[in-house]
Amino acid sequence: MLPVALPVPAHVDYVTGVPDRAIPALKYFISVVSEPVNAALLLAGTLAVGCALVAGAYARRHVPDLAVLAETLAGYRDLVPWMLRLSVGLPTLGAGFAGYYFTPVVSIGDVSGLLTALYPAPLDVLVATPVIRLAFIGVGFALLTGFLTRASAVLGLLLWLTVAPVEPALLLAGEYPFVYTAIVLVGGGRPSADEMFARVAETPGTVYRRINPLGDLPSRVNRRFDPYKQFVPTVLRVGLGGSFVFLGLTQKLLSPARALLVVEKYNLSTLLPVDPGMWVVGAGLTEIGVGLLLLAGLYTRGAAAVAFVVLTTTLFGLPDDPVLAHVSMFGLSSAVFTLGSGPYSLDNVLEAAVAAGGGEATPS
Template sequence: MAPLLVAVVASRPVAAHVDYVTEGGGSGPSVADFLVTVLSDPLNLALLAAGSAGVTVATFGWLRYGDHLMDVTVTRRTLRSYQPYLGWLLRLAVGLPLMGAGFGGYFFSPVVSVEARLVQVTLAFLLLFGLGTRLAALAGILTYLSGLATHFPTLLLSSEYLAGFFGILVVGPGQPSADLLLRRLMLTDGTIMSRFRDVTTVSDLLSRLGIEKSAAPLLIRVFLGLNFAYLGVTEKWLDPGRALQVVEKYDLTAVAPISPEMWVFGAGLGELAVGLLILSGTFTRSAAGAGFLILTTTLFGLPDDPVLAHVTLFGLTSALLITGSGPFALDRTVVPALRARVGRTPVDAGGESTPTAD
């Protein structure tokens, strides 16, 4: 249902963490030479023009007809019904790869070899069990930032962890979780835990600051969108030599008969487009679905890519499929205005007007 799925095809398997599947060093074209090679080829320009036209037509069609399909309405309603499990989803998406990082001997990213097993495994256990969830998420943010200070910019490869940690901090543990059990014990008269009912929690502090659960999609979008855009630009466009190694290693030109340079340029363009759409909250669910498709094709296309390192990205894109854009998104302003210009106001299955556009 995404209007930019057409563009995703051009960014298939090469859209991965290049540093995870290639060796450092080696010669390659400069950024300027790489861009000149891509943009001076008439065939590449024709492919880019055709892709742009396809995305434009798909976007117009989505604006005009997308919200009038009952299948779309039912899909959105079903995804929204998963909200009670959002906290659980985020905990799994962050806790599982964090546990793997701890036992694997690396610090968040497989290319940062720092022994922090005790810290990472402890945080992962608390998140997976849902015990002291918000405190664990806050500790995770501080741990990541402390590592980033000494491993910048390499650790930016795993900046999606910040999206996960902030999402958990705002959403909370969800259900099922140990925290929810303890909370119910506190709220039930006659229990031992009810004596701690008036203890101030992290949730109480966030509420006093005006930070509600509805802010979670915004926080996830910001860090996830920046991560996609950063990977697309820095790993593909600004380091074409390493990206070209991926094309050669997996013989990707046999999958699509285009030049290796166009493969790399298309991969970077796809990730950049997805990142900017998520960051700005434009067709958020569609962009998240496109990101999920990129990750899936990477999973099946690159057999030695560390799957565990991408679990957080899978979970975060899935979370946006559930929540949609959240506040401060073009889905709430520009997109409805565009839809109003190209078609009538959509009607939900229950007969009520539906302004959502993501």
Template sequence: MNDARRSRRGKARSSVLDGLLSLALTLTLLLSLALATILSRPVSAHEEYVVDEEHDVSALEFLVDGLTDPVVVGPLALGALVVTLAMVAYLRVNPVPNDVAAFRTAMREYTEFVPWLLRISFGIPLVGAGFAGYFISPSVAVDARLLQVALGFLLLFGLATRLVALVTLAAYLVGLVVWPTLLLQFEFVGGLLAIALVGSGRPSADHVLQRVAGGPGTEYGRIDRVHDVAQVFQSRIDPYVVYAPTIARVGLGLTFITLGVGQKLLRPGIALAVVDRYDLTSVVPVPAELWVFGAGFTEAALGLALVVGLFTRASAAVAIAMFSLTLFALPDDPVLAHVSLFGMASLLLITGAGPYAVDNRLQAVESKLEDAVTSTAG
């Protein structure tokens, strides 16, 4: 008898869950259509964050001239060789295994804060973008204040977190269709999908309301059935939460590739304008073309390393260092545009690569070598 009741309750909860999911998808579609109507109006916007004009140079001409110039190719090849030899030497020598293991253990202690970290990393930029008068990226000067501030604060408070993350993702994708320059913020895809997987965590309004709803004899628990359904939904997606780091690093990696290839190597005019604006050739006395090639290939290589999960924590640390250097070196660069990138990189420092990463193979090889050394010594 009890089993039958539990079965009926399970079916009822599943029906409610399916209804809520359908409602969420419907709301997301309606919001997407409304946003598409708003964004379809003509607006003016700077093509990039810190410069308004770019040099008149074609990408093909720039690539051909640069890659046939020994002054440019020589330092690039030398840098690539040094990085490759350093990675090979590290894998062979493994100089500080205890330190690396201790660092990984220390980072894993912050795993419970990952949902909170993700929420503030995307909530703050959304609120800032709303008040600053642009849509997600400073390159898109669209006043969507109410939408972005509402979504941002809901993420910050952690209220209806998964639904809000999916709605925000739908808004971003609609904007991407209208303004392809939103590819500059492609980390929103990986970050928002990761939030949809890990949920709100704590501290969050969702956690508090769920505890109140589940409390014995609470009046709130009598009227709020949403959090019962949320628990069922959570049980269904629990097996997939492990993929959140994978989604995050692929999203961050593709962002770096877009910045390196799309915004530097294929649009050298804008990158050369940045070099001129901040007189970077006086900081490091090399040709402006080498600055652009070096930045472009570095970002593309870092992005590729993140996508395949190679030295993920080290790559995330390098990404944070690059963001910090950019903020200090380019004072006009909007800080809010990089908060989500900082959050994504910090997440990878905590979680590591996740499934489907080269790092997992490398760690397996390290373990076998350690076992072989131990058995030989024994």
């Protein structure tokens, strides 16, 4: 693994054409890492990562700044629902207007044609291209405003889940179902239209209180989901970690020909003078390593910060990479950094071990 996060785009399909020829992935990987210079770089990168993990373990016990950071971030938790709504609301709205189905490599027209063949008349009108585009626009707008947030997130989740089994390319946008699920759990939060309507409905003497069509339904739904809100950090880091592992593996290590086109197109070897193969292998291993840390919940905030850097260099470093395609993961990494690891994480195990040893554990 290289000691730096290489700014190779997460979704190489967005910025490249079809390569002239396929390259056997395993054979290419072995040929790259067997070069003495490349092997030395990988060894140096692995040692650097190992040292960083050891330093992190030391800092967890002895650096009070991390505790202050965790305490500060805890004060932002109530803004996470807003962060999540923006992170998928914007790209969902953009997808509806642009005509693609979550990822730019899948068009809404193609999905409509696929579903129309499965639906008998007159139900096939429900999956016509204009209807699907309106559904995307409606979900995106509702999430951005925080209006009927949970219902909108459920619709977005259904849009992804119903098509993913027949369109594997949606795995390129595999973070969406996790973010939608998290929004269902936390609701609209603040600021949101749902909160504003709830405040008006709770205030005696208001006109809306007398005509409120929802009654106490929002309060009952909130109470129903309250016990499950603690799992939101876990859902988000699994979504982010799984996406990084998938993209690093399928878009880099298993697709070296296409990844090499990115290196060639942007002349990345002049930015960092290493073998083009090292760009591909290094980026793939970096993304997989970050993803595995997130999946395990180990050094979660540090891994989320690295993910944030990788995505930021992609967003602003490659001029024709579609920004909207990455906004969801950009917001997801920010939310994971804010919330930390949550339940079922190795960070919790380490914190318990530190506390048992008489040290002062730092939440991660």
